[in-house]
Amino acid sequence: MELNICHLYPEVLNLYGDRGNIRCLEQRLAWRGIDCHVTMLKIGDQADLTKFDLFFVGGGQDFEQEVLLADLGSGKGGEIRAAIEDGKTFLAICGGYQMLGHYYETHEGVKCEYLGAVDFYTKGADVRMIDNYCFTLGQESGGSVVVGFENHSGKTWLGPDVQPLGRIIRGNGNNGEDGTEGCRYRNVFGTYSHGPVLPKNPQFADELLRTALIRKYGKADLAPLDDTVELSAHDAVYRRLMNRFEADERD
Amino acid sequence: MMAKKPLRLNTILAVASCKCVRSILRHTGKGGGTALPGKVAMKFQKDVLETVSDGVDCIVVTGTNGKTTTANILESALTESGRNVLANKSGANLLSGITAEFCCAADWLGRPKKKVAVIECDEGALKQVAPRIHPRVIVVTNLFRDQLDRYGEVMNTLAQIRSGVEKAPQATLVLNAEDSLVSSLALDVPNRVVYFGLNTPVGDQKPREISDALHCIRCGTEYQYRYYTYAHLGDFVCPKCGYHRAKPDFAVQSIDRMEADGSRVTMKFGGETRPVAIGLPAVYNIYNAAAAIAAYVTFGGEPSEIIRSLKGVHSSFGRMEKFELPRKIMTRAESGNPAAAADATAAGMNAVVPVRMILVKNPAGCSQTIAYLCGLAEDFQLVICLNDRTADGHDISWIWDADYEKLAACSHLREIWVSGDRAEELRLRLKYAGVKTNRIHLEKDNAKLLAMMQESSLPVFVMPNYTSMLALRKVLSDATGKKAFWEKQ
Structure with a gap:
């Protein structure tokens, strides 16, 4: 068994320790003796996207996101939409997540057209939502609790046929209003949990690998790993979030 | 006028x-x-x-x-x-x-x-x-x-x-x-x-x-x-x-x-x-x-x-700052490892443990510090501290962009202690960097970290971020009689 991973636009969408996620996917496959090839696809690079099983799109700076919109417009956008409809697995984070929606409208009202691969849109707000947060994955995504860090001013609103990736326990998620976090559409996992979300959420990481393996081989045999170190990092954040909010409520 | x-x-x-x-x-x-x-x-x-x-x-x-x-x-x-x-x-x-x-x-x-x-x-x-x-x-x-x-x-x-x-x-x-x-x-x-x-x-x-x-x-x-x-x-x-x-x-x-x-x-x-x-x-x-x-x-x-x-420029406040910590040699009874304690005495080691503190706040600085450590010519112990308070920035994602991988291959590095609010995340980062987890110790208590340093037979390097530097620096200053910055002149 092997998985081909495509890291989309690693040179610009890498702001927040995103490479930790690729390292995690690679490593959790390697620990199980499953082969893995990571291809970095930069702006201007041409490749046959159908040969990849799992795509990763990270977050970036506003300045650099403009550079890549032109590249998406040149045809890669169509290929990405096709891969999504074909059931390929996507992990899209923060800016990369927003990019899959219809558009981003800034707080000043300037509209930026995005891929429209998934039915949602994002509107800039005047307050940034920044902090550790946690959410429960939907049952279709394994149901585990994910801890992460969100940092966005855009508020995302999902269309009727798109499931949220999870439900917020503590923090803001998509918009800070409807309790949803991220999106799950076919095998697209979109989330605001930026940076290295996977290493300390091993169940979420395995869910992505399982989804990609099942799509490719019809089955996934993921042997259990010793996740002591991983889960202690997870639990430390989770405990703090729960304690802090309890303390706030008492005040 | x-x-x-x-x-x-x-x-x-x-x-x-x-x-x-x-x-x-x-x-x-x-x-x-x-x-x-x-x-x-x-x-x-x-x-x-x-x-x-x-x-x-x-x-x-x-x-x-x-x-x-x-x-x-x-x-x-x-x-x-x-x-x-x-x-x-x-x-x-x-x-x-x-x-x-x-x-x-x-x-x-x-x-x-x-x-x-x-x-x-x-x-x-x-x-x-x-x-x-x-x-x-x-x-x-x-x-x-x-x-x-x-x-x-x-x-x-x-x-x-x-x-x-x-x-x-x-x-x-x-x-x-x-x-x-x-x-x-x-x-x-x-x-x-x-x-x-x-x-x-x-x-x-x-x-x-x-x-x-x-x-x-x-x-x-x-x-x-x-x-x-x-x-x-x-x-x-x-x-x-x-x-x-x-x-x-x-x-x-x-x-x-x-x-x-x-x-x-x-x-x-x-x-x-x-x-x-x-x-x-x-x-x-x-x-x-x-x-x-x-x-x-x-x-x-x-x-x-x-x-x-x-x-003759001296290091400043936590930036490559040197502390000379009086060494405590454990007695055989105190030491969990009698052989090690005996070795230390027999070797007639210096009366001080050199401790050097290098403040690290972002991937560029961290990778540069790691490159410096990997160029050292003698064995050393390493303490890495990571807090995520307001003065540090609440987001610690950057540790995944720093070159900790080099530490795994660093021949003179003996053991690593991780500390601070986000010590668990550091340990995970080091695991992914390829450092064997049995060489990584998690210790959030600064008093215990100090004791470890005092008993160390090797020089110790401390790589903290901002607020963890302030806390550990105070402990080290107290132990070495070093004055606080506002008393310096």
Whole structure:
């Protein structure tokens, strides 16, 4: 068994320790003796996207996101939409997540057209939502609790046929209003949990690998790993979030 | 004749309250009293900084990394050449902390007692500080991603610095020639500009996988590099619009020696070539030294004065700071490992454990520190601390962009202790870096960390971030009888 991973636009969408996620996917496959090839696809690079099983799109700076919109417009956008409809697995984070929606409208009202691969849109707000947060994955995504860090001013609103990736326990998620976090559409996992979300959420990481393996081989045999170190990092954040909010409520 | 400035009651109240609050905080052992006194002063007179800095000739140092060290070098050189210098050496570099520093250095009527100041200033605070103290020189050391949750992004930080510079058109800018972000400031402002830099490649010349400035700030095209020095710094050129590294006026021509305690370089400026010995190790301190020389000479100082000071420059507050910890040798009974204790005694080891603290706040600084550690010639133990409090930035994602992988292959590194609020995350990062988990110890109790260091038969390096540095530094200072920064003189 092997998985081909495509890291989309690693040179610009890498702001927040995103490479930790690729390292995690690679490593959790390697620990199980499953082969893995990571291809970095930069702006201007041409490749046959159908040969990849799992795509990763990270977050970036506003300045650099403009550079890549032109590249998406040149045809890669169509290929990405096709891969999504074909059931390929996507992990899209923060800016990369927003990019899959219809558009981003800034707080000043300037509209930026995005891929429209998934039915949602994002509107800039005047307050940034920044902090550790946690959410429960939907049952279709394994149901585990994910801890992460969100940092966005855009508020995302999902269309009727798109499931949220999870439900917020503590923090803001998509918009800070409807309790949803991220999106799950076919095998697209979109989330605001930026940076290295996977290493300390091993169940979420395995869910992505399982989804990609099942799509490719019809089955996934993921042997259990010793996740002591991983889960202690997870639990430390989770405990703090729960304690802090309890303390706030008492005040 | 100059008109006499009217005496203002609110200035007197502001200065008096500032001095009192700081004094109370320090005497009650509540710490350095760096920000609160300034806040109190500003309650009495919002713009008190303008008054208490009136007529003071200022150098301001800003940028992501190296602010404190560069300011410290400048302060030493000015002091050692006989000037009475005001400096915010505590690292309190926001408007409130800088206000406190100037208020406390003024007389009770708010008139400055010192004529020269070296001020380290936070990138975001520059726009508040610069228009009030009217600096003659502004140094911008470099720009890396740092504390993202406070500032948003590197471009945003650059915009903040730019807006600070725009409020100080009289200032000469001293800019890092190899930093395409920093040197872009010269494109937009009328200020006089002086550049410092390295005319020589450093380290591996592999293209950067992680870079804070990959694309031309003017036209968006990917830069080409003739050589790299570190992170995104190097001899860059945009193949499309031609934006390129400026030729440095203060240039390191060659790095002649790099050792654990310092470097020797050859510098060229003002038409002359001079050897410079720097009493601090690692490449980033070569940059700090070059920045300091450029600022000092631009400020009107004699090159020989700063070159003399650089040789003996001491480390500053947590930056490559040395502690000599009295060694405690465990008795056989105390030690879990009797053989080890016996070995230690038999070896007749020194009476002190050398502990060196290297503050690390972002991936660029962290990777540079790791590169320095991996170049050491003797065995050592390592303590890494990571907090995620407000002054650190709540987001610790950056640790995944730093080169911890090198530690796994570092032959002289024995064991690693992880500590701080996010010790568990550090341990996970190190596991992914390939460090065997049985070599990593998790210890959040600073007293126990101290005990470990006191019993260490090897030198210890401590790599903390900001607030974890403050906490552990206090423990180490207490154990070594070192004074707090405000008691230093």
